[in-house]
Amino acid sequence: MLNPPLSLLSYDLLAYIVEHISTLRDERLHNLSLTDRAFTHLCQTYIFRSLKLGTGSATKRKIGRKLAKMKKILNDKPSFANCVRVIHIDVLHERNGWLLNDPTLINILQLLAKSPMPPHELRFGGPMSCPLTIEDPLLFVGRLTQSFFSQTLTTLHLTECKNVPLPLFLICPKLRRVRLDHVGVTEESYDEYPGEYCSSRDRTLPTLEVFDYRDSHSLVKQMIASPPRFHTPVVLWSKLRVLTLSPHEEKEMACLQPILDATSDTLEELYLTSLHVGERKQLPLAGLLNPKDLSRLRVFALYAIIKKFNEKESGALRDINIVLSKISASNQITNLSFDFSISGKHPFGGCLEQDWVGLRDEIIRISAGKPLELELETTVSLKSFQSPDVGDGTIYKRIAETTASLSDFPSICAHFWNPTCWSSGLAPFPRGQVRSRCRRICLQKLTQSCIFTNAASSYPLDDLFAHLLYREHGFAQAGP
Incomplete structure (x- = not known):
C-alpha cells in the first residue's frame, strides 16, 4: 500500500498523477498500476481508454489472434468496456474488407455497445509509408450505420486513407470534431449508393465545431459543396x-x-x-x-x-x-x-x-x-x-x-x-x-520581474512557471 506522503493525497491528486503519466509511454502506466492498489483503477481507466483493434503490418492470422485476445479480456472483465472512449483501427492490407466482416470484431463492438457510455471517437487509417485504400466503402458506411457510432461519434480522425465515402459524415449527427490528414475520395457521383446513405431527410446534420485538415482537398471540397445526389451539404x-x-x-x-x-x-x-x-x-x-x-x-x-x-x-x-x-x-x-x-x-x-x-x-x-x-x-x-x-x-x-x-x-x-x-x-x-489565461498572466509577470532572463539558464521554463504559481497563488510546488 501507499506510504506517506502519497497515502495522504486525495483521489483528485492521484488522478492528476495518472493523467500526467498517461502522456508518456504505455509501459510506465502499466508499471504504475502495479505499484499500489490506489493506482490500479485509475491506470486501467487510461489503459483501456483507447482500444486498438487494428493491425499495422501484421498478418491476417496475427490480427485474428489479437482480436480474440481483446474479446477474451472484455468477456472476463466487462467493466473494462466502460472505460473505452476511443477506437483506433490501423489498417495496412490492401484487401481490408474482411476486417469489417470479421465476427470477432463485430462481437467486440457489440460488447462495447452495452456500455452506459459507448466510445465516441474513431481513428481510422493506415501508416504514412503505405496509405490505406478503403476496399469496400459501402460496407464501411454500413458497419458504422449499424453500430453505436452512428449515435455516439463526436470525434473522427482519418489518416492516410483514400476512397473515403462522403456519407460517412451524414450518418453521424453528433459529429463535432474532424481531423483529416492525407485523405481523399475517388467517388464523384455516388449514384450507386443507397438513397438512405445520401439523403438528409429526417436526419440531423452534424454541426462541426473543430476542423483540422491537411492534404485532403478532394474530400473537403465535397464537404463544402456536396455532389447533386445529396441535395444539401453533409455537414453544417x-x-x-x-x-x-x-x-x-x-x-x-x-x-x-x-x-x-x-x-x-x-x-x-x-x-x-x-x-x-x-x-x-x-x-x-x-x-x-x-x-x-x-x-x-x-x-x-x-x-x-x-x-x-x-x-x-x-x-x-x-x-x-x-x-x-x-x-x-x-x-x-x-x-x-x-x-x-x-x-x-x-x-x-x-x-x-x-x-x-x-x-x-x-x-x-x-x-x-x-x-x-x-x-x-x-x-x-x-x-x-x-x-x-x-x-x-x-x-x-x-x-x-x-x-x-x-x-x-x-x-x-x-x-x-x-x-x-x-x-x-x-x-x-x-x-x-x-497558453491558458493563468499561464499568460504568470509569464507576463515573470517577464516584467526579470526572473525570466536571470533564471532561465538555471531552471527549465516549466520550473519557473511552477515557482511563479507558488509565489503568486500559493499553489503546491514540486522540487526546489
Missing part, C-alpha cells in the same frame, strides 16, 4: 470555432475562404500552422484569405516561409501585412502567433528588407490598447550546418531591433524566440498552441 459549418490547415498547399488554401464565409459569426481560432507534406512554398495569402468578417476571431496563428525575393515580388511579410490590415479595428483578437522560417544564406539578400516595420505596426493596430499576447518565433534555415551565431545572428539582431518596441506597449505581452535562445535554456513555442 455555422458553429465552427476552431480551424487548422496548412498555408503552403494551394488546393487546401482554396477551400479556406468558403469555410470562413460560412463561419464568420462563430470562428474563434484560426491556425495556419500545419506542415505540408512535400515541398513547401509561401503562397500569396492576400488573395486566399480575408479575415475582415470574422467578428469573433480571438486567435490567429501563422507559420510562414520567408525566402529571398526579387524586384517583381512584394515579399512575404508585405503580403501577410495586407491580410492583417483587413482585420477590423474593433476586433476581439487576444492572441497572435507568428512562426517565420527564413530560408537562405548569409547575407540573406532581400530577407532583411522585408516589411518588419509594417508587421509591428499591424500588431499595434490590432491590439488597439486591449490585452494581446504575441508570440514571434524566427528561425533561419541554412543550406549547410552552421552554429546559430554564424551568419544568421545578424538577421536575428535586425529583427529584434525592429520589433523590440512592441514591448513598450503595456497591453501587449510579447514573447520572442530564435535559436540563439537555446543557450539560455529556452525552447521554441509549441506551434499552434495558445
Whole structure:
C-alpha cells in the first residue's frame, strides 16, 4: 500500500498523477498500476481508454489472434468496456474488407455497445509509408450505420486513407470534431449508393465545431459543396470555432475562404500552422484569405516561409501585412502567433528588407490598447550546418531591433524566440498552441520581474512557471 506522503493525497491528486503519466509511454502506466492498489483503477481507466483493434503490418492470422485476445479480456472483465472512449483501427492490407466482416470484431463492438457510455471517437487509417485504400466503402458506411457510432461519434480522425465515402459524415449527427490528414475520395457521383446513405431527410446534420485538415482537398471540397445526389451539404459549418490547415498547399488554401464565409459569426481560432507534406512554398495569402468578417476571431496563428525575393515580388511579410490590415479595428483578437522560417544564406539578400516595420505596426493596430499576447518565433534555415551565431545572428539582431518596441506597449505581452535562445535554456513555442489565461498572466509577470532572463539558464521554463504559481497563488510546488 501507499506510504506517506502519497497515502495522504486525495483521489483528485492521484488522478492528476495518472493523467500526467498517461502522456508518456504505455509501459510506465502499466508499471504504475502495479505499484499500489490506489493506482490500479485509475491506470486501467487510461489503459483501456483507447482500444486498438487494428493491425499495422501484421498478418491476417496475427490480427485474428489479437482480436480474440481483446474479446477474451472484455468477456472476463466487462467493466473494462466502460472505460473505452476511443477506437483506433490501423489498417495496412490492401484487401481490408474482411476486417469489417470479421465476427470477432463485430462481437467486440457489440460488447462495447452495452456500455452506459459507448466510445465516441474513431481513428481510422493506415501508416504514412503505405496509405490505406478503403476496399469496400459501402460496407464501411454500413458497419458504422449499424453500430453505436452512428449515435455516439463526436470525434473522427482519418489518416492516410483514400476512397473515403462522403456519407460517412451524414450518418453521424453528433459529429463535432474532424481531423483529416492525407485523405481523399475517388467517388464523384455516388449514384450507386443507397438513397438512405445520401439523403438528409429526417436526419440531423452534424454541426462541426473543430476542423483540422491537411492534404485532403478532394474530400473537403465535397464537404463544402456536396455532389447533386445529396441535395444539401453533409455537414453544417455555422458553429465552427476552431480551424487548422496548412498555408503552403494551394488546393487546401482554396477551400479556406468558403469555410470562413460560412463561419464568420462563430470562428474563434484560426491556425495556419500545419506542415505540408512535400515541398513547401509561401503562397500569396492576400488573395486566399480575408479575415475582415470574422467578428469573433480571438486567435490567429501563422507559420510562414520567408525566402529571398526579387524586384517583381512584394515579399512575404508585405503580403501577410495586407491580410492583417483587413482585420477590423474593433476586433476581439487576444492572441497572435507568428512562426517565420527564413530560408537562405548569409547575407540573406532581400530577407532583411522585408516589411518588419509594417508587421509591428499591424500588431499595434490590432491590439488597439486591449490585452494581446504575441508570440514571434524566427528561425533561419541554412543550406549547410552552421552554429546559430554564424551568419544568421545578424538577421536575428535586425529583427529584434525592429520589433523590440512592441514591448513598450503595456497591453501587449510579447514573447520572442530564435535559436540563439537555446543557450539560455529556452525552447521554441509549441506551434499552434495558445497558453491558458493563468499561464499568460504568470509569464507576463515573470517577464516584467526579470526572473525570466536571470533564471532561465538555471531552471527549465516549466520550473519557473511552477515557482511563479507558488509565489503568486500559493499553489503546491514540486522540487526546489
